[in-house]
Amino acid sequence: MLLASILVLAVGTYTMRLGGVLLRDRLQFPDSFQRLLPMAATALLAALATTAALMEGAHFAGVARPAGVLVGAVLAGRRMPFVVVVIAAAATAALLRRAGVS
Template identity: 60%
Template sequence: MNTSVMHSPLVLVVSILVLAVGTYGFRLAGPLLRSRITFPPRAERLMETAAVVLLASLVATTGLMEGHEAAGVARPVGVAVAGLLAWRKAPFVVVVLGAAVVTALLRLAGIH
């Protein structure tokens, strides 16, 4: 196999353009098809629940694990603070900064 073709700038640019068009197409399909496709109420509830479960699992794995090890105490506490602030409907910047400050202060205190 000729590996020089895989590293050519043209292949890279074409790949980026194809991915950009595909991404835009998927994002455009939602609003365009929303009125044409209907789901039963039970399926809509299941999809809403699936989205929440997916986000919760993402938060759990990134908030509690570091590689294949447990993340320690500081990061989960920071994630918990972020969750509390988000639940209290704090602005997004406050949520992110609050989690970062709590995590940094705990690590500064020697709690990792």
């Protein structure tokens, strides 16, 4: 079943990419729509990141995970190296959990 799911996703992804190449010259979107597409992608990624940061399954993930994400976001905003951002975010969450903050 897992292999079939992977195969279906691979075929679907390839079909979508091929459709973009084949239909590039045939479809014309209005300028207002073309300006909205990058914002829509950004909003989708922000929603995914927020959900992953705040939720664990169907429940709130606790305070430690969002605090780690916040530390990572602040360090990324200050243009720190990616490794530093990831380690600091993980360490913040781990230290808060070690201190008993869930």
